Amino acid sequence: MNDSIHQREEARRAHDAPLFADMAGDIDVSFEFFPPKTEKMEATLWDSIQALAPLGPRFVSVTYGAGGSTRERTHATVARIARETSLAAAAHLTCVEATKEEIDAVAEEYWAAGVRHIVALRGDPPTAGSKYQMHPGGYENAAALVAGLRKLHPFEISVAAYPECHPDSADEQADLDNLKRKMDAGANRAITQFFFDPDHFFRFRDKAAAAGITAEIVPGIMPVMNYASVERMSKMCGTQVPSWMGRLFEGLDDHPEARQLVSATIAAELCRKLYAGGERNFHFYTLNRAELSYAICHLLGVRPKPGAEAAAA
Ligand SMILES: Cc1cc2nc3c(=O)[nH]c(=O)nc-3n(C[C@H](O)[C@H](O)[C@H](O)COP(=O)(O)OP(=O)(O)OC[C@H]3O[C@@H](n4cnc5c(N)ncnc54)[C@H](O)[C@@H]3O)c2cc1C
Numbered sequence: 001m002n003d004s005i006h007q008r009e010e011a012r013r014a015h016d017a018p019l020f021a022d023m024a025g026d027i028d029v030s031f032e033f034f035p036p037k038t039e040k041m042e043a044t045l046w047d048s049i050q051a052l053a054p055l056g057p058r059f060v061s062v063t064y065g066a067g068g069s070t071r072e073r074t075h076a077t078v079a080r081i082a083r084e085t086s087l088a089a090a091a092h093l094t095c096v097e098a099t100k101e102e103i104d105a106v107a108e109e110y111w112a113a114g115v116r117h118i119v120a121l122r123g124d125p126p127t128a129g130s131k132y133q134m135h136p137g138g139y140e141n142a143a144a145l146v147a148g149l150r151k152l153h154p155f156e157i158s159v160a161a162y163p164e165c166h167p168d169s170a171d172e173q174a175d176l177d178n179l180k181r182k183m184d185a186g187a188n189r190a191i192t193q194f195f196f197d198p199d200h201f202f203r204f205r206d207k208a209a210a211a212g213i214t215a216e217i218v219p220g221i222m223p224v225m226n227y228a229s230v231e232r233m234s235k236m237c238g239t240q241v242p243s244w245m246g247r248l249f250e251g252l253d254d255h256p257e258a259r260q261l262v263s264a265t266i267a268a269e270l271c272r273k274l275y276a277g278g279e280r281n282f283h284f285y286t287l288n289r290a291e292l293s294y295a296i297c298h299l300l301g302v303r304p305k306p307g308a309e310a311a312a313a
Pocket of ligand 1: 062063064065066092093094119120121122123124140141142143159160161166167168169170174175178182191192193194220
């Protein structure tokens with residue numbers, strides 16, 4: 001039988017597997033959660049934090065709802081993590097619909113609660129699809145917020161980065177210039193929007209380096225729990241969803257467990273390729289569910305760290 005070059009290449013790749021056999025356990029991870037709305041969701045969140053804590057994350061972060069809608073809940077969640085666990089807690093904070101004084105007051109509350117890490121963001125307009133308007137007395141954008149936070153306390157500050165460009169940016173260069181402004185204002189690292197093609201990340205990493213951005217850029221990993229909602233979100237934030245991914249989730253609507261296995265496989269493979277390209281830090285969008293992120297971390301060689309079990313006691 002005459003194999004085509006393509007077939008031979010496929011066979012070589014399959015033969016070179018197993019993909020995860022040689023993971024050296026040299027990966028550090030962080031986990032992102034959103035503030036719970038109900039008691040039941042709160043219980044799920046805490047179960048997830050407890051399940052993931054033994055992996056010894058660098059930090060766990062809690063998002064801030066559009067227009068500051070979760071201000072109290074974000075604060076309560078982050079403060080509880082800081083109070084009741086030994087995990088490093090990070091609070092997301094946005095500029096939307098608030099004066100500088102109001103935002104500074106929130107940051108001061110975090111400092112007083114022992115929170116030393118802020119994920120500083122501009123945020124999105126409260127009405128989806130409308131153009132972002134800065135509050136007349138507020139911070140103009142994330143770069144201005146970073147500069148404002150730097151004046152308050154020596155926070156560790158993370159900012160957002162966009163391997164496939166932010167939809168509001170004029171072009172790729174404008175987006176990189178914006179990221180550079182955030183770094184120059186005093187951010188310590190960037191965490192990326194989710195993406196599904198490792199090449200998008202690698203190209204972005206190269207361009208950021210060429211633009212003089214030396215701080216770490218941590219890939220944000222979104223394990224797909226619900227394909228339809230990820231497709232919707234991707235459209236809004238400009239992330240390309242490869243067509244093969246739709247095919248992989250086809251017919252799985254009524255098979256949640258199979259969906260999880262598929263999802264873990266896709267995300268772990270993405271991380272494996274990023275690892276092969278030199279990445280050692282990963283930020284997981286957990287959507288408050290531990291199992292998927294835990295399984296992916298496990299495949300990547302991340303194991304419970306001695307002493308970290310007590311982190312969420
Ligand atoms: C890791 C991560 C976590 C996130 N967490 C949250 C969260 O908790 N809550 C939430 O509401 N949203 C969150 N977001 C979404 C984020 O708020 C949106 O993507 C928002 O639209 C942009 O925020 P930013 O901080 O990137 O904005 P910025 O960096 O300020 O910039 C946004 C866009 O505007 C352009 N721009 C900014 N300033 C200027 C200027 N002066 N002139 C020209 N163009 C300019 C930039 O080029 C960029 O394209 C998160 C995103 C990421 C990647």
